[in-house]
Amino acid sequence: MKKTLLFLLLTVISCQHKSEKVSIHPEKMLESLQVISDSLDQNPEADKLAFWSGKLKEKDFSKTGSALAFIHYNLAKNLVKKDIDSAKQHINFALGLVEKEKEFNALKFTIYNGAGLISELEGKFYQSVYYFNKSAAIIMNDDSLKCKPMAKVICLLNAAQDNNKISQYQKSIEQNQLALKILKGLPEDNYKYNFRAYSQLFTACEESNIYKPDSLLFYIKKLKQISSKTNEPMQVRFTNEHMAHYYLLNNQYDKAIHHYNLVKGYDEEGLLASPESPVMIKNLYTTIANLIDLYVHTKRFPEAENLIKQADKIERQHLQLLSYYEKCLNKKAKMHYYFAKGNKEKALEEADEILALKDNILRNSGIQATEEMATIYELQAKDRSIHGLNKAIDNTENRLERNQLLLLIVGLLSLLAISWIFLLYFFQRQKRQKQEKEKILLQQQLLRTQMEPHFIFNTLSALQSFIRFDEKEKSIKYLSQFSRLLRSSLELSRKNYVPLDQEIEAIENYLSLQQMRFEYTFAYNIIVPDTDTSALLIPPMLIQPFVENAIIHGIGSLSDKGLITLEIAVEENQIVVKITDNGKGYQDKSNADSDHQSLSGTIARERLEILARENKIKTNIEITSNDNGTIVLLTLPLKN
Incomplete structure (x- = not known):
């Protein structure tokens, strides 16, 4: 009886304690x-930082994760212009707290958007893309989200702008269209945001593979309507720039030149008003580069020459402000000018500088992406760890409150400890597997970026030879075909897997270029399977290095009658590629697999090793050489 009364007394005390906790x-x-x-935001004289710092010390808020996250967010918002390091610390606290919550989507949206803005101010582009997209995903997936419509619009436009920069055009189009839908439901005309949405839609539609002239024309009409109402100089400037792009795409070069000159006028006026503005300097520099290209294309060389002098002056005065991409755009225009004027030596100098700039772009963007994504992975791992520990503490406290009997507490804690040890082991193993896969993917991307500069260097060397011997028609044809191959190469190199038909098309284009380079001293034959090759996916740029070796080391020594055969056979989850040449083979067959490797061939082997680990399948390279030629057998992974 005494034991029963004791148990009831402990239960009552526990319930009273629990009722006091939730106020x-x-x-x-x-x-x-x-x-x-909202009230503080309307009062400019209020000391918001002191107010939210005081709220942070109140016990009621410290016990509620969502409220505490909101306070940390407001501290970050008010510190961002004064002390960005402290703002970053508070936003990370807010992220850690809000990640634990299953609900509060409006709060999550706000905090993710704030984290994106702070990352943007720090210059951490990929982190800002990550957080803006997380914030935009909440808007797009939760129709009942309770937050200010204009906050949704700004977040969607920020995410869409960054997605345009990383070539995620379809996602950018969806986000801009949703922003316009929200803007239509607002009582007043928000010309600034409508203009931005249509401008970003134009860019996404223009840069994407699916080019729709009617869509571009529709967006231009919208931009002209808005800019004519507001008469805002920057809106008029960007409208003219988009019109110039539109006419350029439709080969209406005189109209494109007219609108680019209007853009140049606005840029020059803006620079006069703000001589040290980096944005104005970059805008004028880029506009001049586009005009140089158009003048060269229409053979208006004096105008092109004057603009080259202006661009060189800007580059001398503001070299540190200009990005590698902007410099590359100008160098490309100058290369076209010198090539059209017959100054081959200058054209080659500009081409060499373009290669160096592109190499810097690839290297720097790869390093930045790797570093920033590593930081994101660390933050996610930290959030999961904090969430798991807090959940364990909460469960333990709840069990202690419900039952004060020592033996039962010991039993429950033992069971809880065993289950958590198992879960922690399981989570750690999953985490290690995920990190290993992410590491492999990053290694593949870095190896592919190493292959591109090497391939471009070899191809430009051939172009240099044609120019040196004054073979203009061949040079023009070779340059045109090379530009198509370079575009397809850049597109394929961004992806982990590409359709087999696109890879075959790129290889055939490459073989055609090499035929021109070697004066048609060899022929080639490509045998493909009867299946739909567009539905089969393979890793890009793995076959080309061995085709290159077949040309250079296989039939390169033959004066004529060289033949390269490429046979592709499809098996269950892999394809077998057979590359045959009728060259003289390697004299020392034991070194056929080691002494005659190009840099791209070495990189291809490394990629195959990574792919084998990633897909847990066998990949292989077999090289057989004799007096009748060389045979290379590649076994590659395949996806449907």
């Missing part, structure tokens, strides 16, 4: 804080 519902607390925040 205000988290949603009500968050709503009250939101009302206070």
Whole structure:
């Protein structure tokens, strides 16, 4: 009887303690804080930093994760212009707290958007893309999201702008269209945001593979309507720039030149008003580069020469402000000018500088992406760890409150400890596997970026030879075909897997270029399977290095009658590629696989090893050489 009374007494005490703990519902607390925040935003004289610092010390808020996250977010928002390091610390606290919550989508949206803005101010582009897209995903997936419509619009436009920069055009189009849909439901005309959405839609549609002239024309009409109403100089400037792009795509060069000259006028006026503005300097520099190219294309060389002098002057005065991409655009225009004027030596100098700039672009973007994504992975791992530990503490406290009997507590804690040890082991193993896969993917991307400069260097060497011997027609034909091959190469190198038919097309284009280079001293034959090759996916740029070796080391020594045969056979989850040449073979067959490797061939072997580990399948390279030629057998992974 005494034991029963003791148990009832402990139960009553536990219930009283629990009822004291929950004083205000988290949603009500968050709503009250939101009302206070809106009121403070309307009062410019209020000391917001001191107010939110005081709220941080109140015990009621420290016990509620959502309210505490909201306070840290407001501290970050008010510190971002004064002390970005402290702002970053508070936004990370807010992220850690909000990640634990299953609900509060409006709060998550706000904090992710804030994290994106802070990352953008720090110059961490890929982190800002990550957080803006997380914030935009909440808007797109939750129709009942309760937050200010204009905040949704700004977030969607920020995410769309960054997605355009990383070639995620379809995602950018969806985000811009949703922003326009929200703007239509607002009572007043928001010309600034409507203009930005249509401008970004034009860029996404123009840069994407699916080119729709009617869509571009529709967006231009919208931009002209808005800019004519507002008469805002930058809106008029960007409208003219988009019109110039449109006419350029439709080969209406005189109209494109007219609109680019209007853009140049606005840029020059803006630079006069703000001589040290980096944006104005970059805009004028880029506009001049586009005009140089158009003048060269229409054979208006004096105008092109004057603009080259202007561009060189800007480059001398503001070299540190200009990005590698902007410099590359100008160098390309100058290369076209010198080539059209017959100054081959200058054209080659500009081509060499373009290669160096592109190499810097690839290297720097790869390093930045790797570093920033590593930081994101660390933050995610930290959030999961904090979430797991806090959940364990909460479970333990709840069990202690429900039952004060020592033996039962020991039993429950033992069971809880065993289950958590198992879960932690399982999570750690999953984490290691995920990190290994991510590491392999990054290694593949880095290896592919190593192959591109090597391939471009070899191809430009051939172009240099044609120019040196004054073979203009061959040079023009070779340059045109090379530009198509370079475009397809850049597109394929961005992907982990590409359709087999695209890879075959790129190889055939490459063989055609090499035929021109070697004066048609060899022929080639490509045998493909009867299946639909567009539905078969293979890793890009793995076959080309061995085709290159077949040309250089296989039939390169033959004066004529060289033959290269490429046979592709499809098996279950892999394809077998057979590359045969009728050259003289390698004299020392034991070194056929080691002494005659190009840099790209070595990189291809490394990629195959990574792919084998990633897909847990066998990849292989077999090389057989004799007096009748050389046979290379490649076994590659395949996806449907």
